[in-house]
Amino acid sequence: MPRTKKKKSKGGQHGAVQPFSDEDASIETLSHCSSFSDSTSVADEGGDGSEDTAQEDFQYKLKGFIDSTVDKSAKTRQGALDGLKTAMATRILYEFISERRMTITDSIERCLKKGKGEEQRAAASLACLLCIQLGSGIESEEVFKTLKPIFKNILVDGSANIQARQAVATSLGLCTLVAEDDVLDVQATMECFENLFTRSYARADGTCPSINPQTSQLHTNALLSWALLLTICSANQLKEILRKHLPKLPKLLESEDVNMRIVAGETIALLFELARDTEPEFEFEEWDQLCIKLSALATDCNKHRAKNDKRKQRSVFRDVLKAVEDGDFQSETIRFGTERMSIDSWVRKRTYDAFREFVGSGMNYHLQANEFIRDVFELGPPILVDSATMKAMKISRFERHLHNSAAFKARTKARSKFRDKRVDVGEF
The missing domain is CATH 1.25.10 (Leucine-rich Repeat Variant)
Structure with missing residues (x-):
């Protein structure tokens, strides 16, 4: 320069x-x-x-x-x-x-x-x-x-x-x-994250640990970063991760923290997608119980939870349930400049969300x-x-305001004329 x-x-x-x-x-x-x-x-x-x-x-x-x-x-x-x-x-x-x-x-x-x-x-x-x-x-x-x-x-x-x-x-x-x-360094970093979010796993007797909101957010962030690094794991690494974590991750769906529940659900969907990419006939022994749990979260009516939390949770878990049951993903199109990009997988979504953060x-x-x-x-x-x-592409905020105002006035005028015609017809 x-x-x-x-x-x-x-x-x-x-x-x-x-x-x-x-x-x-x-x-x-x-x-x-x-x-x-x-x-x-x-x-x-x-x-x-x-x-x-x-x-x-x-x-x-x-x-x-x-x-x-x-x-x-x-x-x-x-x-x-x-x-x-x-x-x-x-x-x-x-x-x-x-x-x-x-x-x-x-x-x-x-x-x-x-x-x-x-x-x-x-x-x-x-x-x-x-x-x-x-x-x-x-x-x-x-x-x-x-x-x-x-x-x-x-x-x-x-x-x-x-x-x-x-x-x-x-x-x-x-x-x-x-x-x-270095692949081994990536693996070591993932283990650092595991040492945090696994503290939110259920205990051996099935009870969930009592965790304060700040620590729960730390565990949630660790799980999000761990899931991001899943997207660059080798097939062999993924196989070991599935064996070790997929049976335990569903327990996080019972967390009191809505963010942890949602991130756990999205991570499970991501794991299923990655597993099926490497092994199309992939099966999970506790698949039926997992689907029941996801279905309950997708239709959650728990009165003790905030309405916004329930609305957000239901929306996410409908998509997670489709991913686990059918391997479906609700794609989204991102437009930028003269181009567009499709977010068409859980891998792409996790990567996109990480950068947008x-x-x-x-x-x-x-x-x-x-x-x-x-x-x-x-x-x-x-x-x-x-x-x-x-x-030519750049439109100022003021110009947008003028354009929207003009469109609103034109729409109002057109509707007024239409209403007048309906009144005239009624009088005859």
Whole structure:
């Protein structure tokens, strides 16, 4: 990327960090033209200087965030981490980040080791976004090699902040998927997750352990990450996992925590799908009892449960029941830019949900522009779109409001005329 001129200090590096606004994010989300990389600016393609200035301001702000991650103030560090997270979720920044990846990694490491709850949570999420930006390769492997031991130390430390452990349980799973190059290390990480969520399994006498909501969320996050790594297991690994865990996972369907019940159900559906992919005639000895349990959850009328929980649970378990009984999956189409992608399996759904957990509303943009994510979902190279097409596609919120208002007025007028005609007919 061309070097930008150094700007004068705006209040010093140690001032309060200003997090990104929606406007800051939107500047970069659709500013790409003919290339999704930040290596080409609008000015290079013949655009006006205002876009190029916005690009410079954006990069200047990012540099400020990186500097502020080592500030003495916890509030300033938190703001800097959040600012970097928003930027990475809404923009492809490969070249900018690649040059500074070790600096950012050092900041994440420091915040994980010395920070408290929310700061550690933000640092763990930023680590994931950094790996997503760098993609699968030596750069992300170096980042993960530095952070993995810290992640695992926090995860297994019962005295560590519970929010930090929850965040690490989620981030470790996706970072492993993106940046781990050793099959045995993937297996070791899965065992770390197993050591957590299996504590929610029923005891030998059939009773369920009493677990507080925060710990239950930790176990749920561990199960989600474990399920994500199931999607890259070999057939032999899967066979051993099915033998060891499939008979016990249904006990998690009796958990008091609705999120644990749902994640357990989706993981069971995923296991059945993977098992049938490797062995079409796969059979489970306790299949009948499992289907009865899933059917009960799909029609749950328990008065002691919240209505929203029951509604959400019934919807999920109808799909899980179809998966276990018939091998069916309720497919969904994701539209982004001029393209579309089908979520047509539990494997694809678990992978999609894992990435969306971190990039949020930027998921469609990453599907459109992030080469690594496109490779994961077999979408091919990014489709290049020129600036004129992008401007034609981009409709402002105000323009949408005017369009919707006009459509509403036209619809109201048409209905009024139709009602008048019905009145006239009635009078005759």
